[in-house]
């Protein structure tokens with residue numbers, strides 16, 4: 001029997017999550033969203049807050065919300081309601097030996113994660129992102145499409161690395177950091193800042 005899945009969120013990100021879920025062998029029952037969508041792209045099953053999770057004990061749930069803190073908050077809400085959170089790894093992704101991937105994480109098509117890297121929970125490794133050996137990507141972080149992370153890099157929690165950015169080996173990027181699209185990160189980046197450019201420089205402190 002196929003495993004069944006319900007996806008949380010009905011924005012654009014949920015479309016790509018649905019595709020990864022189908023390719024990974026799940027039967028998709030539908031979507032939850034606290035805002036009823038005007039033009040649903042699948043079966044709308046109701047709100048996140050009012051869904052009867054206890055009646056779906058055999059079903060897996062996946063939070064497909066791009067915003068890092070919101071994704072993590074909704075995942076906590078689901079866990080408190082007793083829902084089982086799936087981890088979705090596209091069959092085209094390559095994971096090296098000793099790699100671990102946390103609960104609720106999405107690994108998109110074309111990603112490569114090399115040996116002994118640790119990917120946290122509720123992470124998005126977006127299309128064709130690569131993470132080399134011995135890295136850590138913290139909970140709730142998002143590596144956008146085409147990000148390349150060299151070996152032994154540490155990325156904190158709730159950090160967003162923008163599309164096409166590169167991070168050289170052994171750099172540490174803090175929590176709640178935003179790295180701009182196309183940046184080259186060549187020095188450590190502290191918690192709670194936005195850094196852009198080549199080489200990446202801090203342009204502001206985030207709220």
Ligand SMILES: CC(=O)SCCNC(=O)CCNC(=O)[C@H](O)C(C)(C)COP(=O)(O)OP(=O)(O)OC[C@H]1O[C@@H](n2cnc3c(N)ncnc32)[C@H](O)[C@@H]1OP(=O)(O)O
Nearest residue numbers: 126144145161162163178179180181182183194196197203
């Ligand atoms: C499937 C998907 O869609 S996944 C999502 C992928 N999306 C991304 O990766 C988005 C990444 N976001 C960015 O790069 C954004 O530009 C951010 C977050 C770095 C900055 O956004 P904001 O905080 O709104 O800053 P804002 O746009 O006001 O720019 C501030 C300054 O930084 C500059 N700047 C902004 N982004 C960059 C960048 N990536 N590289 C270089 N300079 C930049 C701006 O030109 C501006 O400079 P100025 O003050 O001289 O005019």
